[in-house]
Amino acid sequence: MLSQIKSSGLLGVNGVIVTVEIDISRGLPSYSLVGLPDTGIKESKDRVFSAVKNNGFKYPMERITINLAPADLKKEGPAFDLAIALGILSASDQLTWDHPENYLVIGELSLSGEIRSVNGVLPMVLAAKEAGISNVLVPFVNRHEAAVVQDVNVYPLTDFHEAVSFLKNELIIEPFTVDLTALLTTENSCHSIDFSDIRGQDLAKRGLEIAAAGAHNVLMSGPPGSGKTMLAKGFPSILPDLTLDEALEITKIHSISGLLKNHSIISKRPFRSPHHTISKVSLVGGGRIPKPGEVSLAHLGVLFLDELPEFQKSALEVLRQPIEDQEVTISRINASLTFPASFTLITSMNPCPCGYLTDPAHECICTPQQIKNYQGKISGPLMDRLDIFVEIPSTSYDELQTKPKGESETSLAIKRRVDAARERQNQRYQDLDIFYNAQLTPKLMETFCHLGPAEEILMEKVYTKMKLSARGYHRILKLARTIADLDGSETIEISHLSEAIQYRGMTRLS
Ligand SMILES: [Zn+2]
Secondary structure, eight states, X not given: OEEEEEEEEEETTEEEEEEEEEEEESSSOEEEEESSBOHHHHTHHHHHHHHHHHTTOOOOOSEEEEEEESTTSOBOSSXXXXXXXXXXXXXXXXXXXXXXXXXXXXXXXXXXXXXXXOTTHHHHHHHHHHTTOOEEEEEGGGHHHHHTSTTSEEEEESBHHHHHHHHTTSSOOOOOOOOHHHHHHHHHTOOSOOGGGSOSOHHHHHHHHHHHHHTOOEEEEOOTTSSHHHHHHHGGGGSOOOOHHHHHHHHHHHHHTTOOTTOSOOOSOOEEOOOTTOOHHHHHEXXXXXXXXXXXXXXXXXXXXXXXXXXXXXXXXXXXXXXXXXXXXXXXXXXXXXXEOOOEEEEEEOSSSSSOTTOTTSOOOOOHHHHHHHHHTSOHHHHTTOOEEEEOOOOOHXXXXXXXXXXXXXXXXXXXXXXXXXXXXXXXXXXXXXXSGGGOOHHHHHHHSOBOHHHHHHHHHHHHHTTOOHHHHHHHHHHHHHHHHHTTOSSBOHHXXXXXXXXXXXXXXX
């Protein structure tokens, strides 16, 4: 007899409905699995056999053929166990239930029949919804992320026996639900570091405000202990709140990476700060079963690279593609996968190997050649993709003592200006497929970064004096556009340009 159970696989960050077809026919006992399964699925044979036996059911000693359709999709992982086991009971007349085509079944089985969690449940349930499937059976541990998907009944299950009793209507299980609005509002508002906790550093804070407003990338340079890390960690607190769609996109990536734990939805912008020893693959993604890298885990949030020159040159080079394309493409034998990777890059470095080149309180012990080599570790093309350079001075003891804590502006006050500037950009670009100034192309800049005669003269002078490249010139214009947006001005004025030029400083580096 033939049975068909719906389950789901993954392609990149999306779920794909997979039909598990099971045919049991007379013949010598055998078990064959077709439809591009990986070894994880092939091992399901033993798990399914034990789970069926250990829960008091009969394992058919006949010819069992299992086909996973569509055949051209490579299937990975143990998420099909539960579907296969239920299919075997169904094909051997031990289980019947109404409208099996209206159920999606996800879960790994242990030998005793316990249903174990799997990665990627959220995108799988989203795929069920898109396919018009209204009931999903999910591992109990994954119930929170599954319930994020509205208008689908989510039934959390702990073991195989429970699953069978539920389908036979011998056991009532209420669909699991979560309150999405409440989840989004509570988490969006809590941040570990507030800008008012950081004293002084007004120029750096202003640089980060501009970065947040226009989604520009930042390089901070300063001696050890000047507060670069604190500033970077405070950055998410001035970014706009996530929308539900953005939160879902981020949660999908964390779901397939198995990083959700008991969270239902990630409602804060991610802040990822990988160590400088990170490999190329961990940074941009890849591997035998391709996993998203740090650039994708930082999607719609912040990727912070502390001590930028310490990173492997090869790792920094592979960053260029995601910075440019806002996604990562991983080539595979059967198909290429794409993971989203739209992040703000915040980087920091010491000005020299010893760190004290720009610190009046310490003496730098580096030779000019050492300084040149150190700064040269960051390639020109990567440097070209950083928009805002901020020198962070060391905070002197006097400054720390004299500035009372209350004097610093709170993150919320800064965030309000950022929100307003983003809103201006949203309205300006509503008919285009860009959202913020960092995405402006040279062609679009002709329309949106128009300069008056006096501003033209200033830019001409700067262009010659700073020996700017075309890219550098465009970068100043984009920054000036963001500064004007923060100022509530539709035209770019001299004051906006001058401030933008300031952040192209550090000429010895660029
Ligand atoms: Zn030094």
